[in-house]
Amino acid sequence: MDHAAFVGRIEEIDRLGYDGVWFNEFHFQTPPQPYPSLLLLAAAVLARTERVRIGTSVLVLPLHNPLLLAEQIAQLDWQSGGRIDIGLGRGTDPGTLVRLGVDPTSTRERFEGAFDTIKSVWLGTAKQQIADGEPLEIPVQPCVQVPHPPLYIAGYTEETLTFAGRHGLPLLLSLEPPETRQIEIYRDVVRAHGFPCRLAESSLTRYVVIGRSEAEAEAHLERLLPLLQKRRIYYAGRRGVAPQDVLPIDRALLLRDQLILGDPPSCFAQIVDLRRRMGIAALRCVFNGNGVLSPPISMEQMRLFSQEVLPLLRDI
Incomplete structure (x- = not known):
């Protein structure tokens, strides 16, 4: 299917009354994947549709510069009239990590650090690290001033589900593993720490x-x-x-x-x-x-x- 036909298909989905379409982020696939950039694809689709929302399931945070990603998401949210939903994840594909020189043992730290940076950019409280290691607080704002889009967390480990609970974020629950185990862990985390439960705003896959x-x-x-x-x-x-x-x-x-x-x-x-x-x-x-x-x-x-x-x- 060429690009025109693909976008035409999303236009029909828009007319059929579906609420949203979700795209996945994969890089360096064999055979090559035509849409490794979710945000470029989302921009093209949003320009050709009227009401359907576009979701990312997921943007793999350890692969991105969080400051640039915060700007890009904010721009896309603004130019689409608020029709995007942002699912975030840590990512597990070892081939992609190797190709980009990302240490697999660092993905947890990168994921959580990137999330904190993105949120702080949107809130205008980002800190820039200077040469001597001391943080300098500066007003780093996105290129356009808009409320950030809805955020979701994808993951099945206790660490990721605890992170979602701590930040009060709903979940993107997966087909594999089935969501039953994910929900069980999440509910245990919520009860143990007194986090707000956001399952009602979460979504399942079938x-x-x-x-x-x-x-x-x-x-x-x-x-x-x-x-x-x-x-x-x-x-x-x-x-x-x-x-x-x-x-x-x-x-x-x-x-x-x-x-x-x-x-x-x-x-x-x-x-x-x-x-x-x-x-x-x-x-x-x-x-x-x-x-x-x-x-x-x-x-x-x-x-x-x-x-x-x-x-x-x-x-x-």
């Missing part, structure tokens, strides 16, 4: 496989499963795991923890139940199997979902 009938949805799933397994084998291989050592997808666990499946009424009921059980109002829907399905197939399901399920969700 694969969505929808058909006009249950049988059609099941047929879609049967086509998707081997493609998901192939994707798992590919990414396991990048970690040095042999294909024969990658366990097959557990269909029951997939249905329980990662998937919305069925006809429109069934999908609606599953989402309502998920919201009731988890206490989280936002859902990031993955219609393309994380890139394994062709655009025509995923767009067909997105159109059906927008026609039959979104209106019901608006009413609850």
Whole structure:
């Protein structure tokens, strides 16, 4: 798909009534990824759409100069009319860290330090380090004066979830590992430290496989499963795991923890139940199997979902 077709697809998503689209940050991929810069992509998409929000899931803070990133986010927030959501993370891809000369043992410190710098820039209280090591407090302001966009934290370790709790930030909960364990750790952290609980403003992720009938949805799933397994084998291989050592997808666990499946009424009921059980109002829907399905197939399901399920969700 070329760039014009890709942006045209987001324009259709805008017209279909979806609230937002989330993009991931990956660098130095094989084959090359056409959009390694989330903010450049977001700027292009925001210029061509009217209402849909664009989210980053996530900006990997240890890879960026925090002062420049603070300015860039502030500019994008301003020129988009406040239509961006910023998910932040520490990042774990060792290949990217090596290519950029980032010590893997430093990512925690870099992540937390970059966050503090970005927030201090937006608040106008940033400190600049001078030669003798003494901090000099100076008014470092973003290039445009706007309130900062909504911020989210992605992560599953106790350290990252504690960081989110300490700063009162909602979470971007992932497909892998499923969010149940992440929420359990987060709730323990919140209780132990008396942090405000921001789960209600957090968001979950689910694969969505929808058909006009249950049988059609099941047929879609049967086509998707081997493609998901192939994707798992590919990414396991990048970690040095042999294909024969990658366990097959557990269909029951997939249905329980990662998937919305069925006809429109069934999908609606599953989402309502998920919201009731988890206490989280936002859902990031993955219609393309994380890139394994062709655009025509995923767009067909997105159109059906927008026609039959979104209106019901608006009413609850």
